[in-house]
Amino acid sequence: MALPRASPLYPASPEEILRPAAAWFVLLTLALGFVGNLLPFGGVAGALKPDFLALLLLYWCIQAPRYVGVGTAWLLGLLMDVGDATLFGQHALAYAVLAYGAEYFRRRVLRFPLWQQAAQVAVLLALCAGIVLLIRVVGGAPLPRWTYVVPPLSGALLWPALSVLLQWPQRPVTSASDL
Amino acid sequence: MRPLPAEPPAFFHRGPSPLARLAFFGLLSIALLFADTRFRYLENVRLVATSVLYPLLRVVQVPAEALSYVGTYFSSQRELADDNAALKRLLVEQAPAVQGFARLQKDGAELKALLALRERYAAAATTVEVLYTGRDPFAQKVFVDKGADSGIVPGEAVIDVDGVVGQVTRVFPFMAEVTLVTDKDHAVPVKVVRTGVRSVLYGSGTGRLPELRFTAPNADVEVGDLLVTSGIDGTYPAGLAVARVVTLERDTGQMFARITTRPLAGVDRSMHLLVLGSAAALPPRPDEPAEADTTKKGGRSKSRRGG
Numbered sequence: 001m002a003l004p005r006a007s008p009l010y011p012a013s014p015e016e017i018l019r020p021a022a023a024w025f026v027l028l029t030l031a032l033g034f035v036g037n038l039l040p041f042g043g044v045a046g047a048l049k050p051d052f053l054a055l056l057l058l059y060w061c062i063q064a065p066r067y068v069g070v071g072t073a074w075l076l077g078l079l080m081d082v083g084d085a086t087l088f089g090q091h092a093l094a095y096a097v098l099a100y101g102a103e104y105f106r107r108r109v110l111r112f113p114l115w116q117q118a119a120q121v122a123v124l125l126a127l128c129a130g131i132v133l134l135i136r137v138v139g140g141a142p143l144p145r146w147t148y149v150v151p152p153l154s155g156a157l158l159w160p161a162l163s164v165l166l167q168w169p170q171r172p173v174t175s176a177s178d179l
Numbered sequence: 180m181r182p183l184p185a186e187p188p189a190f191f192h193r194g195p196s197p198l199a200r201l202a203f204f205g206l207l208s209i210a211l212l213f214a215d216t217r218f219r220y221l222e223n224v225r226l227v228a229t230s231v232l233y234p235l236l237r238v239v240q241v242p243a244e245a246l247s248y249v250g251t252y253f254s255s256q257r258e259l260a261d262d263n264a265a266l267k268r269l270l271v272e273q274a275p276a277v278q279g280f281a282r283l284q285k286d287g288a289e290l291k292a293l294l295a296l297r298e299r300y301a302a303a304a305t306t307v308e309v310l311y312t313g314r315d316p317f318a319q320k321v322f323v324d325k326g327a328d329s330g331i332v333p334g335e336a337v338i339d340v341d342g343v344v345g346q347v348t349r350v351f352p353f354m355a356e357v358t359l360v361t362d363k364d365h366a367v368p369v370k371v372v373r374t375g376v377r378s379v380l381y382g383s384g385t386g387r388l389p390e391l392r393f394t395a396p397n398a399d400v401e402v403g404d405l406l407v408t409s410g411i412d413g414t415y416p417a418g419l420a421v422a423r424v425v426t427l428e429r430d431t432g433q434m435f436a437r438i439t440t441r442p443l444a445g446v447d448r449s450m451h452l453l454v455l456g457s458a459a460a461l462p463p464r465p466d467e468p469a470e471a472d473t474t475k476k477g478g479r480s481k482s483r484r485g486g
């Protein structure tokens with residue numbers, strides 16, 4: 001029997017049918033995203049750090065809507081509120097809206113090349129950050145520094161790499177005997 | 180030919196539509212936000228959830244701690260020797276103050292006994308280390324490595340070697356949240372050392388300097404004046420260094436002078452802090468007249484009432 005050959009590391013074309021993602025893989029990546037958000041970065045790295053959990057939620061809402069939807073996003077948002085010691089419900093609301101946005105974008109976003117997908121992702125991530133900003137400013141918090149706009153952009157820049165990486169296990173395995 | 184149905188057939192339905200879910204969870208979030216900001220019902224839930232997450236929060240620290248350990252491991256012999264020499268010099272420089280302190284303390288105790296003054300602060304203090312700075316970009320907070328396990332309670336003052344850093348605002352089993360003096364609207368009652376003028380120092384939020392509010396334009400304050408805690412709020416012990424006046428704008432058209440200050444403590448740098456013991460119970464405040472009560476907004480923290 002021929003050994004399965006690893007699929008190449010380039011983005012799947014829109015026509016390519018990906019295998020469904022395993023539930024454990026979705027859970028694992030979301031857990032890693034949560035831990036990534038908790039990493040104590042300071043200074044420039046802290047300002048550049050994207051919201052990993054939001055990015056992964058967005059990816060799975062688009063790729064695996066059977067597993068991840070508005071409810072899951074809301075629960076993970078609550079978890080993020082506890083981890084960040086911020087107001088209960090601010091991330092929950094923002095992530096729920098993000099998941100709904102993904103549901104809306106889902107059917108067409110994958111038709112675009114990766115860099116155009118990234119632009120749309122930036123809009124969604126900025127919406128997510130904007131909701132948190134609105135909640136806090138209405139609640140009486142001061143406006144944050146201008147670096148507040150950086151994480152959605154850095155998150156969008158990560159989108160192409162993240163897509164290729166997370167698609168990789170879902171690519172159909174081509175065995176040598178097929179050739 | 181029949182038109183295609185707009186909705187998928189019933190056997191494809193999986194629960195309510197995304198919009199219905201969004202409406203449900205959105206309303207739930209807004210209810211939570213209200214419960215948290217207006218009524219503070221959820222502090223116990225937060226306590227339990229944070230305790231459950233605590234091991235994860237600590238594990239996540241490990242890479243950063245390992246990096247800094249590797250960094251210090253390779254610090255040169257010369258650096259260490261220099262540090263050592265500087266610390267020894269500092270110790271000798273501070274010797275007169277330390278040696279005189281015992282006598283001053285005794286004098287103070289005698290005078291207080293003589294005047295039958297209340298002992299307001301227990302001597303107990305806990306040294307803590309900063310675990311990480313808060314990730315909330317809207318607030319100025321740090322988390323320290325000791326909590327209810329070391330007897331820390333909310334409201335205690337936190338200082339570093341140079342001055343006041345902030346106040347403990349939440350206590351978890353193994354860590355505590357310290358709100359820094361630069362947090363928006365965090366108030367510290369202070370007085371000017373040179374003249375004794377009392378005022379209240381308010382934080383202005385991330386990246387802005389704290390200011391003295393509600394100080395008359397003709398108050399005797401100058402640029403460079405040292406501000407220390409006045410101790411009349413029952414939260415901060417009297418005489419702790421807080422800040423130095425940086426800019427001063429007296430506009431006679433305005434009700435108050437605009438005075439910005441720079442904190443003396445390494446508010447955003449210090450890693451080792453000291454949590455001071457809580458104040459002994461103050462006598463209860465006299466009841467305020469009924470009409471004054473209705474016009475005044477309720478202060479959130481104890482320290483707001485000072486000044």
